[in-house]
Amino acid sequence: MFETLGERLEGALSRIRGKTRLTQADVDEALAEIRRALLEADVNIGVVNLISERVGVAAVGAMASPSLTPGQQVVKAVHNELIDVLGQDTYRIRFASTPPTILLLAGLQGSGKTTAAAKLALLLRRQGRSPYLIAADLARPGAVRQLEILGEQAGVPVFSEPTTPVEVATKGVAEARRLARDVVIIDTAGRLAIDDALMNEVSEIQKATQAHLRFLVVDAMIGQDAVVTARAFDERLELSAVILTKLDGDARGGAALSVKEVVGKPIAFASVGEKLEDFEPFYPDRMASRILGMGDVLSLIERAQDTMDEDVAKKGADRLRTGHFDLEDFLEQLRQVRKMGPLKGVLSMLPGVPKELKNQDIDEGEISRIEAIVSSMTKAERKNPSIIDVSRRARIASGSGTTQLQVNTLLKQFRDMNKMMRQMGVGPPSATRSRAKSKRKKRR
Incomplete structure (x- = not known):
């Protein structure tokens, strides 16, 4: 929901967001686009008029302001108006003094x-x-x-x-x-x-x-x-x-x-x-921030706290940091993330995510296939993927209902991820020390 409205409002505000000086033409164009976006979203005409009027007043004030970011002032005004029409304060149930x-x-x-x-x-x-x-x-x-x-x-x-x-x-x-x-x-x-x-x-x-x-x-x-x-x-x-x-x-x-x-x-x-x-x-x-593409980190954190196992998440982070992250850990973390709901919804809560990525149709079925592939491996294979030869790959593909090509692709992606982590300096303490010694020898 709100995707089309959010895109239209972001488009209208992006033209003025970074401007250090606003003209009346800039303001008129932005207000017209905001009004069209709200009407197309089937917002009540009275509410549309109210938002347009208040944002217009704020825009005029921004034009006369000595601030270096008048465009940001207009964005803030739109944000504030959305909060106002959505309700300002979060509703709290007032429980009766005598239950129930x-x-x-x-x-x-x-x-x-x-x-x-x-x-x-x-x-x-x-x-x-x-x-x-x-x-x-x-x-x-x-x-x-x-x-x-x-x-x-x-x-x-x-x-x-x-x-x-x-x-x-x-x-x-x-x-x-x-x-x-x-x-x-x-x-x-x-x-x-x-x-x-x-x-x-x-x-x-x-x-x-x-x-x-x-x-x-x-x-x-x-x-x-x-x-x-x-x-x-x-x-x-x-x-x-x-x-x-x-x-x-x-x-x-x-x-x-x-x-x-x-x-x-x-x-x-x-x-x-x-x-x-x-x-x-x-x-x-939070909803106003989502509509304007500002993300909703607080809701994302709360959802993670409600759905994810803290011990499992910490264990995965520790193993990733020390370079011991294997496919067993990967499967555990994947299942934790899936508990948070559709990935498209999770992405919508992250600030700064490009519109193109938010609009991507994320294939949840692909995630299920990855889970099926890893689940079809033995514990030894998850711990040490290097032992997976041609016959093992055929067995894994058959057990997960996938192809050997899909199994190969997953294994390659996992190897690439581990390689990238090593290049970033993440790895077992012994390996890290060895690399450090090697670098010192080269300097000598």
């Missing part, structure tokens, strides 16, 4: 509400909470069973019964209290469109349970329609915040850039992938 804290999830059918409920439960469980899921969506066939499966994967119990949504919700809250669970997440039914039946049902559940927080789950792919949906639900439920799903898709970004400014409700969480772990708090400042 009751969270009600509402939204249209197909928004990813049931999955979002399980993802939120997993996130809270990992934060030390004891969540409890209530499957109150009795209208959609399979919704209860879906939540039960997802709840099992998340390690969170699920309550439901074949009565009515209101009864399920009230009995579920009572059961959560009995079990001393401190957070309750209620998954409600959706409809293909907003109607009285949907609104009445979710309103009755809210009244019966007195939910402390009401989250609207919105599909980021629907653009400005998200604003209409949010307004309708807010009138009946007095929403607390919004959860954006499918933020990893190819949506243009209009929903995220419109809902907070127009409806006045913050974005609390974002679903950024298909796995239950692909769910995170929404950070307006």
Whole structure:
């Protein structure tokens, strides 16, 4: 998501980013391009006008500024405006003084509400909470069973019964209290469109349970329609915040850039992938930086801390530094990196990565093939690849479902990497000392 918008904004700002002097023509051209980029991203027209006006004021100030980098001032102004429309501050759940804290999830059918409920439960469980899921969506066939499966994967119990949504919700809250669970997440039914039946049902559940927080789950792919949906639900439920799903898709970004400014409700969480772990708090400042190609190192670090085994990562770094890094270590590190999600998403968080590289279609299948090749080797072969002769290569290729050429290519790349490390001075202490002695002899 935001890729096209980010490219357009980067293109508009790159022309003025390094300029030491701005003309009115420079400003007008940049503002026109920024406005076009936002409109094409399906951002609400009111929000587009607001951003354009404020950036225009900042640009005029930059023209008159004695600063040597007025272009950078405009970039900063755009960054600040994006943060403002995205919500400024990161949303924090305020837990009830007397547990359980009751969270009600509402939204249209197909928004990813049931999955979002399980993802939120997993996130809270990992934060030390004891969540409890209530499957109150009795209208959609399979919704209860879906939540039960997802709840099992998340390690969170699920309550439901074949009565009515209101009864399920009230009995579920009572059961959560009995079990001393401190957070309750209620998954409600959706409809293909907003109607009285949907609104009445979710309103009755809210009244019966007195939910402390009401989250609207919105599909980021629907653009400005998200604003209409949010307004309708807010009138009946007095929403607390919004959860954006499918933020990893190819949506243009209009929903995220419109809902907070127009409806006045913050974005609390974002679903950024298909796995239950692909769910995170929404950070307006980090998202604004991503949109403008500035990277998001903090989120990358947090994702690494959450997914990677620190001991394995440290062991790999130590062995690489001492020149003992072998294919066994390589396989371990590859599996650690894959835990962080699609590599394209990881690249998008790194600052300074060229646009061409970010836009590359990274073949995740190629990574799987590499993993299969190394996994098909014996432990001795991983420790000492030099013993891999023609017959061993044929066996490895057959076992991994690849060709001998692909096995040869991987081995050559690994040899080249080790050679480069040696040239950089990385190697076993004895080898390093030998090279040092050799250099001293030559000088003599």
